[in-house]
Each structure stands twice: as structure tokens, then as C-alpha cells.
Amino acid sequence: MGDEEIIPHMFHEHPLTLIPNPAAETDYSWANLCYGCRRYFLAGEAVYGCSQKCGFLGLLHKECMEMPREIRHPLHPSHSLTLQHSLYDDIINRCAVCEGYYVVELCYKCIGGCEFLIHLRCAGGFDEAVVDDNPTIKHPSHPQHLLKFSKKTRWCSFPCDACGATHKGNSYICTICDYWIHESCALLPESAHFPHHRPDHSLSLAFHTPYEYILYYFVCAICSGPLRMRCWIYHCQICSYVVHINCASLSPSDSFNNEIAVDDEKGITKGPIDDIYEEIIRPFVKRERGQIFIPHDHDNQNIDGKYKFNNHHHLLSFTTFSTALPSSSSHNHNHEKEEDDNDDDDEDNSIPRSVLFTCDGCTLPIHEKKQTDDDYVYENGYMSCDECKYFLHLSCFNLPPHLPSLPLHPFQNHKFTLRNAGKLTDWEYCSICWGLMNGLFYECTQCYFNIDIKCASLPNTIKHAAHPRHNLHLNLVKDSRWYKFCGVCYDSIYTENVLYRCNSCKFCMCSRCVLLPAQNKHRLEKHPLRLTYDAYVNHPGEFYCSSCEVKMNPRKRMYYCRDCDQSFHPECIPARSGEFRNIKYGMQQYVIPTLHHHPLRFQIITKKKRCDLCHAGSYDKPGFQCVSCYFVMCWFCSGSHMNALKPI
DSSP states (O other), rough: OOOGGOBOTSSSOOOOOEEEEEGGGGTTOOOOOOOTOOOBOTTTOOOOEEEESSSSSEEEHHHHTTHHHEEETTTTEEEEEEEEEGGGGGGGGGGGOOOOOOOOSSEETTTSSOOOOOEEEHHHTTTTOOOOOOOSBTTTTEEEEEEEEEEETTTSSOOTTTOOOOOOEEEEEETTTTEEEEEHHHHHSSSSOTTTTTTTTEEEEESSOOOOHHTTBHHHHOOOBBBBTOOEEEEETTTTEEHHHHHHOOOOGOOOOGGSSSSOTTEEESSSSSSSSIIIIIIHHHHHHHOOOOTTTTTTTTTTTOOOHHHHHHHHOEEGGGGSSTTTTTGGGGGGEEEEEGGGGGTTTTSEEEEEEOTTTTTTOOOOOOOOOTTTTTOEEEESSSSSSSSHHHHHTOOSSEEEEEETSSSOOOOEEEEOOOSSSSSSTTTOOOOEEOEEEESSSSSSOEEHHHHHHHSSSSETSSSTSSSSEEEOOOSOOEEOTTTOOOEEOOOOOOEOOTTTTEEEEHHHHSSSSSSEOOTOOOOOOEEESSSTOOOOOBBBBBOOOOBBOOOOOOEETTTTTTEEOOGGGGTTTTTTBBOOOOSSSETTTTTTEEEEEEEEEEEEEBBBBTOOOOOTSSEESSSSSSOOEHHHHHGGGGGGOOEO
């Protein structure tokens, strides 16, 4: 290892060195946050840690390591600020720039005795080194001092303060404060049009990365590389389009976005997924069973026209979709028909205009699908119980009752058994997505590990719109400490979770984001909402969730209607994409004679903000809601009345 890779720094007693792959290092596998700016390490960023491996686990971005020891800041012009370790008593103070986050780890603090301190990341681009203040000729990027021209015969290479590249060449240098930029960077236009962006939008040159791009983890739109706090960028303020200054000059044919993976074999699941049952669960059952059993009148499992299913106490009947239509069904009173009056102008045929009912196995809608030539089996019906409102997809009826192992379990020799969760009580948590579930799930026979049907069916490889350049491959998080963070929702991925990982650029995506439906519906929005990952494109304003009214990260996945400019967190549509998306509700009605004189229905509460019994917040949460009046009862209160609950 060369001497140039060993760098002293005030934050640690030993010199720092480049850590090529900290996730692969046992000592550093948990450290996915920078000790300086508290941002996640993105794929491709240089990471520096202790060269002696003394046990200190703090890591720094290269740019955080290169931040000056002393700066001036326009918010505090009277005193200089010095780079310091944040003391324990500093946590009572907030950053003077962003005001929203406590200051921990490295920070800039006033040396004059004032209680003024700022995050390291909030100082990037707004600071100036403390030097003698005698400016003469000014460059817009460094107005306080003269920049001296230097020929390319300079004896050493240097990292340009504009583009961050390290190579020899003509440059402009500030001899007072060690500010260096390439001549080509110094001559860049402050505004220009580039072929890879809209011709009617020009890109503006910024001499530091704007704070919102750092806060929301924006990356270069050309190379998908991370943005450095102190380097220059070109950006469109209308579209929130941002690129490195070196990438801005690339022609569209040279763009990294054209490097689409060639390993796009037929059969790879595409995401976001339009129909989780058709695209994930059916192929899983086909792989595990070899074939999907289709009931016939003459087969051996037929018992007077009914079929046994181990996870239900009644025999089931096979009903074809043609006989299940409302006009001809002999047991229509059992159908949980869910028609949406606002779907008349829905142009997306992948979403059914009406759903007959919900499967009690995977808790997904049951609807007829048109037969295609590439269907390995055409499901022309479903299984139902004539004695109670219990329905199953044909593939869910064919789920293996036992599995010798699952690749998503940390221990490959553990066996699994198909179980039923309680419908109104005794719900289970999925160990993969952490979601509540009241349908069918697989339970490990040797440890407390449960997995819902959707997660158990996850394919090995997907191609997802959140990362279109490469395929993503299924990986199991085995380390008990922090491992990675999801590049879609920006949440940490912990042990017992699974992730989809790109082997080319180390992009990661959690299973919860993979299973989000491609299209959603919210009662506050008349149009279908598409799952999008780039709603900020051509959207100059900020995003606020139309449900919770909280400001949204524009780069996170969201359900968005561009026509109405309405956006929603997936978590704010709880019954379809939030905490309760694995819960079946349905149209079954119940009565509690001693509590309320009208029938109640188990569903997401929408009529009131608070429960009528305990007065706790119950809006957008599961509970019982009266079909005739405004009485609501939260799920927690229903537990004490469950014995008196009678279905009608």
C-alpha cells in the first residue's frame, strides 16, 4: 500500500487508509453511516478507516476526511469554526443550518465560546478557509482570493476542487488557501443546454451540491454515482435533474444509462409487479409441486363434489369463473364483490375492473385472467367453502403442506409447515417483511420463523424499474448487525431480512419494496396511482403526502398521480401497501348485541378519527366499523369483545 493512501486525521489517533469494501470486512460490516456527515455510504464512494485496524469502527467519506480544520460560515461571521468531535453535552444543541437534527460525531463549532455548531454535511459548499482576506481577481467559485494560473508542468497531480478528478493539467490555484481547479473546469459556462436533458431546459452550474440533493441522496443522472458535497454540479431547478460536471459533457450514446444489462432472460420477473399472484405465487407453486392440480369430477380427491384442504375445517368446492358471475352464481351471497365506481375510465387492463373476492391464503384479490398462449396452466376457477366465506386461488389450494427447506431461512436444514393465522385475532408477523398477516403462512418446525406466502414465493432474480440497468439477485442478510440500506426506501436492512442486490454496482433493495403493487388506489384520489421512483422529474416544487401531509423525500418510492399532482407514501395506504397489506378484511358482517345494535364490518376505519370506546386514534387502522352509522371500534378494543362477536 502506497504512502499516498495513508492519511492522518484529527478524528482518530492512527492514520486513515482506503477501505475498498467495508461491507465485506468483518469489523466494518455494520458501519453503513459516515462518522462525519452521518450519510449512508453509496456504491462507488471511497471509504476511509483506521489503517491499524485497532478496533475503532468509524469510517469517513473521502470528502469528509478532506474538510478543512477551520472555516468561516455566513451564518456566524464573527468567529471562526473548527472541526471537532461532538461532545456529549452537544447533543442538546441543534444544527444552526438545518435546525432539524441533533449534532453528533464530527461537527464545526465556534472557537469564540458561542454555542454555535453545525453538521459537517451542512458546512459543505458554504464554508471558506480562514486565511488572510486580500482578494483581487475573483472567480465566481472562489471570490475571496486571486486564482493563479499554473501550467500543466506542475510536478504533482491534484484533486480538483471542482470535479474531484485527480490528474495533471493546466489549473488555477489559490496560493493562500490551497484551492485548485482545472482550467477546463474554470472555463465552464454558468448555464448551458446538454443533449441528454430536455432541450427547453438549461442546466445551471452550482459550485457546491445544494443541500437538498445531499439530504435526499440524489445521485448523478448519468453515471448514478454519488454527489460530493464540495464539488461542482450541473442541475435543472425545474426537474431536480443533477449531474457531475464531467458527466454533463457526455453524449447520449456515451451515457452510462445506456448500459442496460444483457442478462434479460425470458422468465425473469419484472418489477414493480402488476399482479403478485400471477407473477410470483403461481410460479412458486409450479416449481414446488411440479404441476397445479385442477379439480375434475372423476378424480380421487373428489368427495361428493368437494375437496379436502388441510388448513380449513370444511370441504371446498371448485367453482369456475363463468358460473361465478353475479347474474348466474348459485351462491352469490358469499361473494365479496368489490367494485370501484371510479374505475370506469381505467385504461390499465392489468388491474381488473372488478374483483369478486379476496383469497384467504395470500390475501390477494381473486379475479379471472384471460388465457394466453404462454400460460403453463389456465386457472378457470377458484376454491370456495359453501358453509363459510372462505375462498382460495387455485394455486393457493395447491400450496405444498410441507417444505423441506426455504432459501430465505438462515438455516437450510429447517423444515416448514403450512399454517393458518387467525382472521380477527392471533395474527402473525412475517420474519422477512415484518408485516402482520392473517392468511396462510409457512412456519419453521424448529425455530420461531414465519414467512407469508408472498415472501416465500420471491424469485431468485428480478429486473426492477428502480434499477433498470442491471438484474437484481436475491440475498439473505446473515449478519446480526446493520448490513445495507435499501436504495428505494432508504431504510436499513437488518438480520433475517432478505434483499435484492445488484452484483455490478452493489445497489440493494429490500423485499418490502419489491412486493409493493405497481398500481394502487386511495379513497382521496379518483385516479389510479402508479408506483414511481422519479416523480421529481419536471416537478419543481416539494412533495407532501396527501394523506398524512408530511413532506416527502422526492427520491423515495411513492404513489403518484401526475395529472392531479397528488402523492402518497405507500405506508399511508395501509390496506394495500402499508402495514396491513397482508390482512384480509372482506364483507363479512358481525353483531355484538351487548355493545351496538347495528351490524359491524371488519375493515380499515375511515369514518372517524378516534375509537368510540377508548378514544385512541384509529383512522386508517384496522377495526370494526358500523355499516349503518358512524360507530367505530379499534382492533385493540375488539379483543375484549371477541367472545360476543357473532357473524351474520
